[in-house]
Amino acid sequence: MTMSRLLLVGLTCAAGGAEARVPAFVDPEPEPIFPIGPIVGVPFPPPPLPAPPSGGRQDHGRIVCPVIGMFVKNGLLVPDARGFVTKAQTKAAFLEAGVPSHIATETTEANFRSAACSRCPERINPFEMNTIRGGASRGSPFGGAQEHFRSTGIRDTDNGVPRAGAFDFGQGRCLPSDGRWTSSAVACFAGLWDRDPGCGGVTSNDVDTLKRPSGCGRCEGALANPRCASQLGGAIDFMFEAFRDPSTGRITAGDWRGMWLDLELPAHFRGGGGGYPPAPRPPAPAPRPPSPPSVSVCTGRAPIPAFKTCSSAPHCCMSGLECVQGRCVPLVGVPRPPIELRPTH
Numbered sequence: 121m122t123m124s125r126l127l128l129v130g131l132t133c134a135a136g137g138a139e140a141r142v143p144a145f146v147d148p149e150p151e152p153i154f155p156i157g158p159i160v161g162v163p164f165p166p167p168p169l170p171a172p173p174s175g176g177r178q179d180h181g182r183i184v185c186p187v188i189g190m191f192v193k194n195g196l197l198v199p200d201a202r203g204f205v206t207k208a209q210t211k212a213a214f215l216e217a218g219v220p221s222h223i224a225t226e227t228t229e230a231n232f233r234s235a236a237c238s239r240c241p242e243r244i245n246p247f248e249m250n251t252i253r254g255g256a257s258r259g260s261p262f263g264g265a266q267e268h269f270r271s272t273g274i275r276d277t278d279n280g281v282p283r284a285g286a287f288d289f290g291q292g293r294c295l296p297s298d299g300r301w302t303s304s305a306v307a308c309f310a311g312l313w314d315r316d317p318g319c320g321g322v323t324s325n326d327v328d329t330l331k332r333p334s335g336c337g338r339c340e341g342a343l344a345n346p347r348c349a350s351q352l353g354g355a356i357d358f359m360f361e362a363f364r365d366p367s368t369g370r371i372t373a374g375d376w377r378g379m380w381l382d383l384e385l386p387a388h389f390r391g392g393g394g395g396y397p398p399a400p401r402p403p404a405p406a407p408r409p410p411s412p413p414s415v416s417v418c419t420g421r422a423p424i425p426a427f428k429t430c431s432s433a434p435h436c437c438m439s440g441l442e443c444v445q446g447r448c449v450p451l452v453g454v455p456r457p458p459i460e461l462r463p464t465h
Contacts, residue, residue: 181281182247182250183249183383184249184250184276186380188246191213193383194385194427196217196428199245203247205243206232211224211225218389223358223362241263241264245265250277251267253278256326258329260328268328268355269327270314270315271352273286273313274287274380275380276325287381291377300370301372303361306360307343318338336350363389365386372387375388423438423439425448426441427447430443430447
């Protein structure tokens with residue numbers, strides 16, 4: 121089996137003053153109301169708030185893997201109360217979003233404890249995947265998140281701030297003149313950093329010495345020596361394959377930059393092996409009249425977040441979303457929420 125190319129990749133309200141008194145005839149904890157039709161004068165209780173993405177953490181700059189970061193930031197992969205995700209949970213999130221099955225399988229097997237990775241952890245904290253710091257050359261810790269053999273250093277920073285300058289350097293060297301990334305351009309991008317520190321010029325940010333391929337010298341990269349092929353190039357290639365526009369086979373310069381630096385999903389992405397093309401929308405639809413306050417088509421359910429499976433009832437999606445082709449997607453004119461796995465630092 122080849123080495124994986126993708127390394128994983130209540131509001132508190134304090135009441136001032138005296139304690140409020142509740143009249144004896146009022147039940148302070150009424151039973152939930154589940155009406156089957158309009159009930160005049162009976163307010164319908166609002167649905168419960170969805171769990172906050174990433175367990176409440178908002179320092180997404182510390183997620184070094186662009187793909188995991190996109191999934192966590194956009195609520196497609198939600199860590200538990202302690203900040204961890206599991207292999208089964210991560211694989212299911214990839215598949216549901218449309219990541220090709222071979223990528224979802226290989227990446228999770230190679231980054232969580234499995235026959236393919238005995239040093240990998242059972243669970244991963246997406247915010248604590250930078251386990252080789254300060255440009256060091258050593259092995260990743262046993263039972264901790266496993267780094268790539270080499271890295272670009274774009275997101276693999278000690279302060280949690282992505283290096284826009286490093287990305288701009290790679291774009292300036294490898295982006296085709298038409299402004300759209302191709303498979304060969306992505307290979308060029310990864311190859312720029314495919315040498316150990318100390319070799320002169322641009323080099324890897326750090327090195328996991330336990331992952332050095334046999335026959336690969338310190339100052340050799342995969343483009344010059346195929347024996348140096350590693351997760352560095354493979355992860356970036358997987359990232360391109362999973363998120364490219366299926367109608368063109370490419371990714372625009374703006375989308376590629378947004379994925380790396382801001383953890384934004386590409387504009388065309390809807391899932392399904394690289395993303396469904398955007399669904400046609402009717403021009404200037406008439407505004408929908410508001411539903412009666414006492415009725416809800418999603419009675420007893422939490423609103424469905426972006427890109428999750430939905431029924432034909434648009435009100436089942438969260439505010440600002442509508443159900444299109446079985447998934448909750450942003451309405452026309454509503455900004456798309458920004459979203460990364462650890463494919464590449």
